[in-house]
Amino acid sequence: MPEGPVQAEPRQPANEQVYRSLRAELLEGALEPGASLTIRGVAAALDVSMTPAREAVRQLVAERALALTPSGRILVPLPNAAELDELFAARRLLEPELAERAARRVGRRVGGLLKALHAQDDALEAAIAAGDAQGYVRANMGFHASLYAAAGSPALMALVESVWLQTGPTMRRVYGVIGTRALQDFHETALAALSDGDAKALAEAIRADVDQGAALAAEAAD
Amino acid sequence: MPEGPVQAEPRQPANEQVYRSLRAELLEGALEPGASLTIRGVAAALDVSMTPAREAVRQLVAERALALTPSGRILVPLPNAAELDELFAARRLLEPELAERAARRVGRRVGGLLKALHAQDDALEAAIAAGDAQGYVRANMGFHASLYAAAGSPALMALVESVWLQTGPTMRRVYGVIGTRALQDFHETALAALSDGDAKALAEAIRADVDQGAALAAEAAD
DNA sequence: GGCGCCGAACTGTGATCACAGTAAAGGATC
DNA sequence: GATCCTTTACTGTGATCACAGTTCGGCGCC
Numbered sequence: 195m196p197e198g199p200v201q202a203e204p205r206q207p208a209n210e211q212v213y214r215s216l217r218a219e220l221l222e223g224a225l226e227p228g229a230s231l232t233i234r235g236v237a238a239a240l241d242v243s244m245t246p247a248r249e250a251v252r253q254l255v256a257e258r259a260l261a262l263t264p265s266g267r268i269l270v271p272l273p274n275a276a277e278l279d280e281l282f283a284a285r286r287l288l289e290p291e292l293a294e295r296a297a298r299r300v301g302r303r304v305g306g307l308l309k310a311l312h313a314q315d316d317a318l319e320a321a322i323a324a325g326d327a328q329g330y331v332r333a334n335m336g337f338h339a340s341l342y343a344a345a346g347s348p349a350l351m352a353l354v355e356s357v358w359l360q361t362g363p364t365m366r367r368v369y370g371v372i373g374t375r376a377l378q379d380f381h382e383t384a385l386a387a388l389s390d391g392d393a394k395a396l397a398e399a400i401r402a403d404v405d406q407g408a409a410l411a412a413e414a415a416d
Numbered sequence: 417m418p419e420g421p422v423q424a425e426p427r428q429p430a431n432e433q434v435y436r437s438l439r440a441e442l443l444e445g446a447l448e449p450g451a452s453l454t455i456r457g458v459a460a461a462l463d464v465s466m467t468p469a470r471e472a473v474r475q476l477v478a479e480r481a482l483a484l485t486p487s488g489r490i491l492v493p494l495p496n497a498a499e500l501d502e503l504f505a506a507r508r509l510l511e512p513e514l515a516e517r518a519a520r521r522v523g524r525r526v527g528g529l530l531k532a533l534h535a536q537d538d539a540l541e542a543a544i545a546a547g548d549a550q551g552y553v554r555a556n557m558g559f560h561a562s563l564y565a566a567a568g569s570p571a572l573m574a575l576v577e578s579v580w581l582q583t584g585p586t587m588r589r590v591y592g593v594i595g596t597r598a599l600q601d602f603h604e605t606a607l608a609a610l611s612d613g614d615a616k617a618l619a620e621a622i623r624a625d626v627d628q629g630a631a632l633a634a635e636a637a638d
Numbered sequence: 639g640g641c642g643c644c645g646a647a648c649t650g651t652g653a654t655c656a657c658a659g660t661a662a663a664g665g666a667t668c
Numbered sequence: 669g670a671t672c673c674t675t676t677a678c679t680g681t682g683a684t685c686a687c688a689g690t691t692c693g694g695c696g697c698c
Contacts, residue, residue, distance in 0.1 A: 209681080232648085233649080234650095244650095244682095244683080244684085246682070249471065249474050253477075256475035256478045256479055257478055265650090265689075266651080266689085267690085273571075277570070280569045280570075284510065287509040287510060291505060347505075349502040350505065356575065356578070360571065429650095429651070430652070431652085456678085456679080456680095467654090487659075487679085489661090489679070
């Protein structure tokens, strides 16, 4: 069943454009933790007025992806060790569930998904080889996102994305400690479990991957 | 250690006032699923201008507590069975973790917390006896909220509250099926586990309570 | 030379207005 | 009497302006 060309975005509201832009920057770690933003600044950067910029910033504050100082200034939050622990605890709880749901839902029709995941994994290796920290974060997230998208569980996915949004700025630093540790490739384990149709094993591989990420993040946090 | 009077809210921004108001209505199920809201309407109801009302609505849309029609109209979402399943799956994963953290954190200094939880539980019984559906939802949520607050895990708590916000409008209907089923009081089980300092048993009681809620919600959804 | 103070620039917030699109209600037609 | 269409009222979006509070600069003082 060939898919037609993606609907050429009939109309992109300005506030959503700003939101997507900021969100992508946060997810990929393009924004330094602790950095400050201004509504007028992001409005000018995307050539819109203050209003849509405000809405976008507000949304991200509501998702804890941005923080407000007591006086109302906007900054990229810098999670401390305890908060990082909470966020990875949430990932450890939610992501295996999504992985398991994905495996059960695709069943044996696993070909297309496997191909997409392999592509993301290749991009990840390439980013590591090229020393591209932001590309690394993006590819790693893409791998997980592609897998979980197959679960067809938008509400759970939204929760996980909310967590990613909060860990994004710190995840960039994780790239810095890669290579200083011997890492096990749980993505490969996950792909094997998925092609075997073993939902439990897939969930376990994802849990291990998240745990490894948590360890790296804890190491990179100091 | 007597606590001083709560700081008399030095200044409440209008947008947050609107946000809190809408949020409370959603959490307690005061808003009917499928009902539609207008920015001008909520602005008028709280006697503020459109701007803060917009911000508040936007935040709640970002948290999936409100939904937008393709044309941009605002309505209280009506989760279908699959979405409800996702939301309770998330509660089932996250809340036992919070309960366990709470138990470990309070350790043996459990007196104040137990007292607060008993008070919430009494309010819950009173609401059931009085036939107050909204009071029931509020007291039940208050019980869980008080317990998890003791965990000192704001990031996890925010995730759970996001889920509550989405289940709120449907939870009101749950009250309708209470009494048609013989219910086990897992709150009592939880309180016993807490006073024993048994974190694992507390987590298990909370999981059972969430599961029972999920069953009731599934029953009330049709 | 270091410290404290004052002012100017800048911040987020709130209000108001103009606009394009949608939904609903009314009437005309068959 | 039901159906379709037109018009009207209303919706969310975006822009602009006024304002109060904060921050950070430079200047004067010790």
